[in-house]
Amino acid sequence: MQSELENIYHSKINNLNFLLVDIAYRKPHLHFDMEVSFVLEGKGKIRTQEQEFTIQAGQGIIFNSCQIHEFISEQAMKVLVVQFSTTILEIVFPQLDRTNFESQPFDLENNPEVLYFILQAALSYFEEGTHSPLRVHGYTSLVLDGLMEICNYDILSAAQQNKLMDLQERIQRISSYIHEHYTSKISLDDLATREGFSRTYFSHFFKNNFGITFKEYLDNLRCEKARTLLASTNENLLTISYICGFSDIRTLNNAFSKCYDISPKDYRKNNLNSPVVIKMSFNQDELDNQKTYNDKESFELLQDYLEARFTNFSLKS
Numbered sequence: 001m002q003s004e005l006e007n008i009y010h011s012k013i014n015n016l017n018f019l020l021v022d023i024a025y026r027k028p029h030l031h032f033d034m035e036v037s038f039v040l041e042g043k044g045k046i047r048t049q050e051q052e053f054t055i056q057a058g059q060g061i062i063f064n065s066c067q068i069h070e071f072i073s074e075q076a077m078k079v080l081v082v083q084f085s086t087t088i089l090e091i092v093f094p095q096l097d098r099t100n101f102e103s104q105p106f107d108l109e110n111n112p113e114v115l116y117f118i119l120q121a122a123l124s125y126f127e128e129g130t131h132s133p134l135r136v137h138g139y140t141s142l143v144l145d146g147l148m149e150i151c152n153y154d155i156l157s158a159a160q161q162n163k164l165m166d167l168q169e170r171i172q173r174i175s176s177y178i179h180e181h182y183t184s185k186i187s188l189d190d191l192a193t194r195e196g197f198s199r200t201y202f203s204h205f206f207k208n209n210f211g212i213t214f215k216e217y218l219d220n221l222r223c224e225k226a227r228t229l230l231a232s233t234n235e236n237l238l239t240i241s242y243i244c245g246f247s248d249i250r251t252l253n254n255a256f257s258k259c260y261d262i263s264p265k266d267y268r269k270n271n272l273n274s275p276v277v278i279k280m281s282f283n284q285d286e287l288d289n290q291k292t293y294n295d296k297e298s299f300e301l302l303q304d305y306l307e308a309r310f311t312n313f314s315l316k317s
Contacts, residue, residue, distance in 0.1 A: 019083070022077070024076040038060040041057050058107060060106055082118065088140070121143060226243075231271040240252065
């Protein structure tokens with residue numbers, strides 16, 4: 001199991017991909033496409049680079065090409081995801097390939113035109129049999145234009161872009177190693193040695209780029225797996241402790257209570273056979289906990305969402 005470089009296939013329309021997903025957890029991952037994620041329902045946390053953000057319904061966030069990001073939500077967020085190649089506008093706006101957005105939540109409820117364009121682009125994409133590539137690309141171009149008005153960004157030089165890519169490669173390598181070995185004994189010293197850093201330097205590097213300490217990151221990862229096992233299996237606490245990489249029940253209890261403000265025992269009592277967990281497609285090897293809607297479901301849900309919010313909406317002239 002590892003934190004993967006996700007391969008995105010633009011199977012329906014060149015350079016564009018839309019997803020409607022319920023996310024309880026999506027492990028750290030990156031891809032060459034840029035991504036705009038908009039939360040329709042629920043709330044959760046996003047970890048990326050050196051920061052952790054709380055994000056909720058009505059907000060969105062942009063991830064740049066090859067930027068590691070992770071989603072965490074206790075009850076699952078409904079998220080509309082737009083992924084696009086940085087070459088999508090290479091004729092009219094070639095700078096997009098070197099554009100680096102500031103990745104922090106922005107409010108789309110206060111920018112109704114951008115939200116409207118995102119929904120229309122997604123509906124055009126998911127519409128069965130009659131979707132129009134021109135319409136999807138047109139609305140997506142309007143989305144990008146709007147985002148560049150409401151989000152901070154820089155146009156990187158070639159040297160800055162190469163430096164950023166080197167940093168992201170190191171972060172991805174560290175993340176991959178942790179996700180491959182988190183169920184075993186793993187230490188800060190192990191990773192520092194692998195990266196050729198001193199323990200002190202690596203500790204600062206990790207906190208600056210992952211937003212939390214190495215121990216917090218490792219405990220959160222182990223607790224996320226424990227949370228799903230508690231709600232979906234009958235394994236005893238000692239067995240779950242070992243499966244998740246904890247040395248004993250006491251260590252599991254302490255870490256779990258810190259992460260979720262509830263003991264593992266009480267969490268199981270409240271959530272055993274929880275439909276929120278059961279309906280997800282949880283892969284024990286990849287540690288993902290999410291459900292992706294098909295085209296028909298996506299179209300119907302987004303159509304209802306659009307009609308509920310834009311009944312009397314009119315675009316600015």
